[in-house]
């Protein structure tokens with residue numbers, strides 16, 4: 618497959634794309650990002666890699682981090698995690714409170730905010746230096762020790778914490794949060810603030826390729842086959858919140874989006890791919906990012922289906 622030709626064709630096709638999306642402003646620091654930024658990186662299992670546009674600019678990975686924190690929690694706690702979080706799509710926005718009340722503080726899945734907040738609580742209980750150790754895990758799997766938190770983004774989100782604070786308080790009332798609420802929020806906002814570029818993201822997500830056995834030299838990162846399979850299944854069914862069905866329908870790959878405008882997706886056998894374009898559609902997913910990935914699987918005729 619000539620991926621560089623495919624990416625070039627996509628670039629030409631999207632030149633006339635009318636983007637109706639809006640950059641997220643509910644975290645004011647994210648609102649400062651240039652909406653015209655656009656990058657793609659594709660990392661293939663044969664070792665080749667292809668970049669386009671601003672593929673090396675770092676941005677706030679936001680909810681993409683939920684896949685990485687979950688991976689670490691599952692490595693540490695295994696199946697125990699599923700006593701506190703479900704594995705079903707929520708059919709609701711990422712920050713919705715309603716289901717949590719009905720379902721007694723057990724989040725539907727680990728990729729909505731409530732689920733990621735429980736994962737954060739688990740990591741705080743399990744790790745001696747939670748923020749340092751999560752960051753180290755991300756640096757190791759991306760094989761880049763320069764990756765860091767963006768303290769401005771984390772502080773900006775803490776200042777506007779009200780909805781995430783409500784979710785955490787409600788779950789604490791149901792007994793599903795063990796640590797101090799502000800400590801959980803501080804950890805969660807830091808994980809969301811991690812700044813990475815498309816290339817680093819595709820590298821980090823190689824841990825889900827080849828049944829978790831893509832690169833056995835990344836010892837700290839290797840997931841067992843069952844875990845890689847399960848996390849890919851969750852990305853496919855829950856990675857885009859209310860739009861997970863649409864993403865499976867039009868793209869057909871496991872993936873995860875973030876309100877920083879990034880999307881990472883992967884084909885378990887062939888590649889991981891990251892796209893970044895800040896304007897979001899009304900479900901909080903990058904509008905152009907979704908289009909690019911749709912074109913990628915359409916043109917290559919490769920998807921998990």
Ligand SMILES: NC(=O)CC[C@H](N)C(=O)O
Pocket residue numbers: 678679680681711712730774781806809874875876877901
């Ligand atoms: N969908 C997202 O990327 C949301 C993450 C963001 N930090 C929030 O909690 O609102």
